[in-house]
Amino acid sequence: MGHNKTVWDNPAEVIRNLQPDNPVMAFAPTVLQERARRFINGFPGLVTYAVKSNPEEVVVQNLLSAGLKGFDVASPAEIDLVGRLAPGAARHYHNPVRARCEIAHAVEAGVRAWSVDSQSELDKLFEQVPTSIDGQKVEISPRFKLPVLGAIYDFGSKFGATPEMAAEMLRAVEARGYVASLTFHPGTQCVDPAAWESYIRVARDICDMADVRIRRLNVGGGFPSYRVVGVEPELEAIFDRIGTTAEEMFGQDAPELVCEPGRGLCADAFSLITRVKAVRDGSSVFLNDGVYGGLAELPVVGNIDRVQVFDADGRLREAERSGRIIFGPTCDSVDRLPGELGLPADITEGDYVIFHGAGAYSTVTNTRFNGFGAMTHATVMALE
Incomplete structure (x- = not known):
């Protein structure tokens, strides 16, 4: 698991500067x-x-x-x-x-x-x-x-x-x-x-x-x-x-x-930065991480709904939210989050979804199933 040595202000700054294609776990000591x-x-x-x-x-x-x-x-x-x-x-x-x-x-x-x-x-x-x-x-x-x-x-x-x-x-x-x-x-x-x-x-x-x-x-x-x-x-x-x-x-x-x-x-010292791979026909959202990665425990204990969505330039999306089905990146049909998660109506491919409070049972349960799961770490001064 790689670690970027720069200390960023917050996860949004990580997005603006790195525009990562793989999941990033942002840690605030x-x-x-x-x-x-x-x-x-x-x-x-x-x-x-x-x-x-x-x-x-x-x-x-x-x-x-x-x-x-x-x-x-x-x-x-x-x-x-x-x-x-x-x-x-x-x-x-x-x-x-x-x-x-x-x-x-x-x-x-x-x-x-x-x-x-x-x-x-x-x-x-x-x-x-x-x-x-x-x-x-x-x-x-x-x-x-x-x-x-x-x-x-x-x-x-x-x-x-x-x-x-x-x-x-x-x-x-x-x-x-x-x-x-x-x-x-x-x-x-x-x-x-x-x-x-x-x-x-x-x-x-x-x-x-x-x-x-x-x-x-x-x-x-x-x-x-x-x-x-x-x-x-x-x-x-x-x-x-x-x-x-x-x-x-x-x-x-x-x-x-x-x-x-x-x-x-x-848990609350980490935020998981994921990227939107696709918004299928304007409804379900596919992320580059899921239940075989940093979101492994969500089907058991329920969704984290403390999420923010940023565009590719690190700008917060603030449109009205509606429930979306969320899938992970693998070709396994069980790779989905439970229920629906409220996300901004204007979410689109290439955006970033940040799950705050994701530090427990995430890095340690991350797998490389299906070739996905190349999670990296970043250190931040604050998480929001």
Whole structure:
């Protein structure tokens, strides 16, 4: 993936100067660092970045510059990436299903925080993971699930134990001499603070069932990015609800809190610049990027409607908008965005469509299917 070394004012300037024929991901380090400080200053505990959402080295480096001290890693590759770029940072291996070779790799790398959501996986950890590494106790956090609430994607369909099973595992973790903690994930793009409240209340029930006082409670990711015009996430309301609910439920025994935002940290620091390949008979629009590229997750989580359209000279098109079907560049019929997207009536071939807030699950899921997907990077001072 190429990177233009010039620092531009904004994506429109990229268009005016480069007129790129391939997709460009515009990155604003100032936006990423501001968002990181918003989490660090607002969340009542340790903030760890979910590397999977965007593992670009420049992202990790800017988060470190903003003061982030922890990372949620889900594979040996992510463990090694953070170990190389931030040797002193905390690494939480919270992908709850791992091959034995992956467990061995993480132990060798010195990882001391793990999650688990089944007895069979817990048995593997007991077999391979010592209770302390380099003189520090190892933490194991059973991960539990509840019915999805206020999210657009249910992580519980793949991960998470019932509260009763989580209590059994928690009891076993403490009996074996590990640091006993709990973790959950409320679901992707979760805008309702009540989702976290429900989970924290059940976390207390699990502790009571197990008769265990947990050291830490990881409240997961799910923190939303700004995807829909006029619906900017109220992160501080979520932070406040998490803190007050934990205090209410645990009182003097309140565990240390941890969160692991991915999308909520990185998404709004990137804008994807795409170009119109064709407007077919004045109706559907074909772009040079789609669901096999930087827009891979849109069919699952819904459209980003924070879009701007510029002509080939970088002038903003401001005509009245109407719904258009949007296709990507490949010859695969599933390469289309869900529903319709409102675009200016005068959009034409050669124009540019910019998707703001496209930094999560985009660069990392970009493919070269059908010979497309030659995405480049550009650095900008601001995104609009």
